[in-house]
Amino acid sequence: MREWAQLQVDTGDDGAQRVAVSGPLTISSIALIDSQFRALEGDVASIDLSGVTDMDTIGAWTVHRACKRLGTEIIGPSDKASNLIETVASAASDAPMAPERLPVVERVLVEVGDKTRNAWAGTKSVVGFLGVVLIAMKDILRHPSRFRTKAVVHQLELVGVSSLPIIGLMSFLIGIVVAQQGAAQLAQFGAETLTINLTGRLATRELGVLMTAIMVAGRSGSAFAAQIGTMNLTEEIDAMRTIGVDPVEALVIPRILAAVFMMLLLGFFSIVLVIVGGATISSVTLGIPFFTFLERIQEVVPTYDLWVALIKAPVFGLIVAMAGCYQGMQVEGNSEEVGTRTTKAVVQAIFAVIVLDAFFAVFFTELGWA
Template sequence: MAPQRAWMETSRDGGGAWLVTAGGRWDLEGAGALSGDLDRVRPDARGAAVRIDLGNLDTLDTVGALLIARLAERLKGEGHAVEVAPIRPEHAPLFEAVRTAAVEPPVRHERAHPIIDMLERTGRATVEALREGVDLLSFLGLMTITMGRILVRPRRLRLTSVMFHIEQTGLNALPILGLLSFLIGVVMAFQGADQLRRFGADIYVVNLLGISILRELGILMTAIIVAGRSGSAFTAQIGTMKVNQEVDAISTLGLDPVELLVVPRALALIVTLPLLAFYADLMGLFGGAVMSYFVLDISFGQFLRQLQFAVGPGALAVGLVKAPVFALVIAMVGCYEGLKVSGSAESVGRLTTKSVVESIFLVMVLDALFSVLFSFLGV
């Protein structure tokens, strides 16, 4: 005898509870027609007990089990005590699996306290920063080991790659660095003249320019510009190679990606950053001299004599000694973030931005540490 089509009826059992009886073929074809009838099942007494009888089912598939499970959950949500019994043993596992999967997890609508939320985000950011710092130290160790291996065997150094990156990071950066340094000198001279003129100390604008540019502003502006220009380029270049699986190909060929991609960039930046800092110092002082000539009537000869009196070679050395350290940090961060690219264009852009922010942050922190150290040493 062929199974009956899906059917459903409601009644009251002997104990006064509502009884929903289902029978026939509760499958995709039969149960779908009864979905509207299930929506209309509403016991007249609030909180009344409801029993769903599935003992008369001939066939039950996922669609039928889902409709019955939704009925049971809706009635429970309306405040009824719902019991699904009896049910055939061959239908019970499917119905339990569907009912468990159909129940959505409770959604918490409670809003966290703003202070707790701020503390949580601060803690998460702190842990992430510490983890990033440990990874950077590990990468620095890997770079150090690779450079030591190259010192032992100098023939492993790729001079062509180093010279190429010296041109890219040094020679090609001269126009933008010179222009910005010149403008910094102009602004410093103008602002200093505006303040010192009130006390008749116009000539001390030269002292202000010499000390600030040679000790701090020259190297700091150079490092920031190089971090935004060359550090981001390192990340984008290596990240694009990661996306194109070129780094994996290098490893497959038995070559060291750190030796091939990282060390030449780091060495090139270590060579070029002191030279760029010296060039930025000259352009900044030249900008200050031009502004002093037009605003304070200080001739170029007077400017040079006062500069020689105000600062000595030590001021220039204080600025330039920071350059190799800043260069190593910028190259390390740029290459490290490039090697972290996961294989998508979105990852390249995100990590390029991150490398610039991290590089500038570390440069500022190191500059502050250098200032404390030089103050302690009386330099």
């Protein structure tokens, strides 16, 4: 049967309290009297430890904390108890548990400085990674036998073929939403037929490729970061370097090539499905025949809109693949880092794609492709 520590308080004629502790003062038996120690108030003359049969660091700390708070003395401790209490007392610190908070202005300036420094360091790291990729591509061009055809084909399947159902469904539904909402607004001006122009140009120039890039970032970009990050964490990449295999050539280049090439096809596929979705809802709600909608698309959508989309698509694919592979190569420390870097890869890829899309919009407008 477990023996519990006990605390007894006697009040003398002078009004001073004398505390006597008995039993083992250890982590397994001190629970019942810890609250009693905390409740001690007033004039405590002494704490008698002569009845203590055993003591560990927790017991010594409890006694030391009570003595320090009450300003009392300890009597009757054993040699072991005395040594433990002295050790705990020498290790005690009055330092605050949390550092003092700086004023708001200083905190803001420090935070801005840290973010700026980290952004600059991250930019240099990304540029360095891009340089490593370019060097690896140059080496492959000089030695075509090092090109990993099977790896590229495998990534083409993962990035492209496996994405067709979800991208097709998403694009079809977006086409329905754009046509339906566009028609609802244009009906106020009696221009429902211009829904064809709205859906065709918006799908071809912007929505098809942009939404595909976002989907590829969430699906394939995150997969790149997680796969390479896990390999980095389990030291598989270090093992590849040890046996003379360049991880950039084996892991990064195939993923980049697959993303760049498949974004062209997936972007075109998405444009077609957006238009089909718009034609479907228009035939149901606006009374515009399905094939009439498609024929009209050829008249109202200029050819350069398609070229704009096909120029943007591989650039978006490069950004998504670079973000995923870069963040995967930065994983180190523990498995939590894999999740953190995967999240960063998706967020950075989507942010970069949207920023580049805005740049392309201004650029092609200046060229007269508006």
